[in-house]
Amino acid sequence: METSDDKLERRLYSHDLAPLPKEMDLIFKTTPDQVVRPQYSEEVAQMMAKAAATKKPIVPRGAGTWGLGGAVPVQGGYVLDMTAMNKIISIDEKNLVVTVQPGITWKALGDALDAKGLFLPCYPSSAPSATLGGWIGTGGTGIGAYKYGTAGDLIRDMEVVLPIGRTIHTGDKYVPACGGGPNLNWLFVGSEGILGVITEVTLSVLPKPEVLRATAYSFDDLSQLTPALRKLVRSDVEPMHIMYGDKVHFEYLRAVGKDAPDVGCMVTCALTGSKDAVDLEEKSLDEIMTSSGAKKMPSEVAEHEWSERSYEFRVREMGAGAIPGEILVPIESFEKVLAETRALVKKMKLKGPVIGTVADRNTVMLMPYYLTDDHNFFRTTLAMGFGKKLGDIAFENGGRPVGLGLFFAGNLNRYRGKEGAELIRRIKTLMDPYDIMNPGKVVETGTRFGISLPAVLMNFGMNMMAGMKGLMPRDKIGDKELAKLRK
Numbered sequence: 001m002e003t004s005d006d007k008l009e010r011r012l013y014s015h016d017l018a019p020l021p022k023e024m025d026l027i028f029k030t031t032p033d034q035v036v037r038p039q040y041s042e043e044v045a046q047m048m049a050k051a052a053a054t055k056k057p058i059v060p061r062g063a064g065t066w067g068l069g070g071a072v073p074v075q076g077g078y079v080l081d082m083t084a085m086n087k088i089i090s091i092d093e094k095n096l097v098v099t100v101q102p103g104i105t106w107k108a109l110g111d112a113l114d115a116k117g118l119f120l121p122c123y124p125s126s127a128p129s130a131t132l133g134g135w136i137g138t139g140g141t142g143i144g145a146y147k148y149g150t151a152g153d154l155i156r157d158m159e160v161v162l163p164i165g166r167t168i169h170t171g172d173k174y175v176p177a178c179g180g181g182p183n184l185n186w187l188f189v190g191s192e193g194i195l196g197v198i199t200e201v202t203l204s205v206l207p208k209p210e211v212l213r214a215t216a217y218s219f220d221d222l223s224q225l226t227p228a229l230r231k232l233v234r235s236d237v238e239p240m241h242i243m244y245g246d247k248v249h250f251e252y253l254r255a256v257g258k259d260a261p262d263v264g265c266m267v268t269c270a271l272t273g274s275k276d277a278v279d280l281e282e283k284s285l286d287e288i289m290t291s292s293g294a295k296k297m298p299s300e301v302a303e304h305e306w307s308e309r310s311y312e313f314r315v316r317e318m319g320a321g322a323i324p325g326e327i328l329v330p331i332e333s334f335e336k337v338l339a340e341t342r343a344l345v346k347k348m349k350l351k352g353p354v355i356g357t358v359a360d361r362n363t364v365m366l367m368p369y370y371l372t373d374d375h376n377f378f379r380t381t382l383a384m385g386f387g388k389k390l391g392d393i394a395f396e397n398g399g400r401p402v403g404l405g406l407f408f409a410g411n412l413n414r415y416r417g418k419e420g421a422e423l424i425r426r427i428k429t430l431m432d433p434y435d436i437m438n439p440g441k442v443v444e445t446g447t448r449f450g451i452s453l454p455a456v457l458m459n460f461g462m463n464m465m466a467g468m469k470g471l472m473p474r475d476k477i478g479d480k481e482l483a484k485l486r487k
């Protein structure tokens with residue numbers, strides 16, 4: 001097992017997708033004492049025993065593509081970089097199950113299945129870098145979720161090393177983990193690395209569909225989507241994936257020289273199945289969309305958009321950072337939430353397009369992202385208040401933000417209610433009596449001093465940051481590029 005005590009390398013593990021100013025070190029010890037790259041479950045168990053014996057924190061990390069600080073230490077300790085545990089253990093073509101180590105990326109797994117005529121039903125759009133363990137750990141929604149569910153729905157079994165040093169299996173390799181008491185697979189989905197380290201995963205997969213076809217439709221504005229969605233979710237049409245982007249998103253893409261349509265908004269759907277079934281679905285989908293005011297886009301545009309599904313933040317090529325927020329809201333709240341999100345972007349003087357997906361027949365996911373100048377840490381830090389305010393909009397409209405991590409742990413009571421949140425805290429204490437497993441996240445916002453920041457203080461701070469950002473001059477990042485494009 002490879003370990004590193006190198007100062008620079010340890011520093012690289014002190015943040016995830018979101019850059020953190022150095023001043024954060026006054027509150028959090030984000031730099032680990034050691035970076036460890038295990039290759040086998042036994043090595044993870046060894047490290048867990050070492051952490052328990054020394055009472056040092058142990059933080060599992062995949063590719064670090066999440067932005068909520070979930071894989072960032074708050075009290076130093078060991079960071080377990082799981083990306084060296086990236087092997088495919090078996091692909092069982094007869095039983096349609098695959099067993100892998102958790103550090104493999106979703107793309108690598110999808111490609112390996114494709115070569116065998118199999119199909120990975122869902123994955124995050126960050127699939128080229130995001131690991132299986134990381135996405136299971138965050139419990140997010142992603143590509144394929146509309147038709148096939150999320151990662152949790154695919155899991156048959158996992159091997160997990162617990163903080164008390166035991167290694168367990170959470171389900172069964174060939175059959176779903178139902179009817180055997182509480183479903184342990186789901187206990188670890190979205191647990192954000194605070195209950196144990198996932199060291200092996202068995203997923204059920206599908207035979208490759210005969211056809212995967214993308215179709216796309218443009219609207220004058222994203223706010224006009226609701227009637228079309230209302231019809232779609234009540235119909236027999238079941239796209240694998242439904243994603244959308246607004247005018248500003250496509251403008252930014254064109255501003256960095258990418259091939260993107262000049263439309264008010266575009267919805268792209270991916271249909272899967274036999275050729276005949278997909279032909280029929282496409283016809284029904286055309287009728288649903290055009291009768292709701294959409295124009296059908298040429299098939300090359302749709303195919304291109306589908307091929308770009310993992311690269312929605314190409315705006316970074318402008319030299320800007322792009323920080324996404326993510327909320328889930330009922331379809332019926334979409335228009336109101338969109339208007340409030342856009343008003344928030346304006347009030348905080350940010351630059352923010354809105355992209356997202358339809359997560360299931362009841363739910364839309366909105367992922368507004370804003371541009372940051374990573375060299376201006378003051379502005380970037382204040383802008384982090386956007387995620388808190390966006391979450392408030394979701395809660396007020398019957399939805400919720402996605403993920404707690406370090407920065408939004410103060411939301412746990414709002415997610416689950418006081419009693420539900422208390423149960424989660426008790427489960428954490430029961431499974432991790434010495435609080436070594438990724439401490440300071442989800443159930444509390446921990447600090448380097450071992451005391452946690454009260455949720456009211458954290459939320460107050462985030463609100464203040466958002467308010468202060470609104471008092472600053474408007475962000476200019478991206479202005480030049482957009483002006484050139486619009487000339």
Ligand SMILES: Cc1cc2nc3c(=O)[nH]c(=O)nc-3n(C[C@H](O)[C@H](O)[C@H](O)COP(=O)(O)OP(=O)(O)OC[C@H]3O[C@@H](n4cnc5c(N)ncnc54)[C@H](O)[C@@H]3O)c2cc1C
Nearest residue numbers: 062063064065066070125126131133134135137140193198
């Ligand atoms: C371009 C882009 C697109 C994205 N698209 C999506 C999307 O479509 N859907 C979505 O949900 N998210 C998306 N995200 C967010 C992020 O990429 C995903 O949540 C991703 O799956 C995280 O994987 P990771 O390997 O980077 O995990 P990390 O960021 O390294 O870790 C995430 C969490 O999981 C825990 N963890 C990691 N490995 C393990 C393990 N083996 N055992 C236990 N816990 C573990 C960590 O402690 C941490 O709390 C996107 C991000 C980007 C930058």
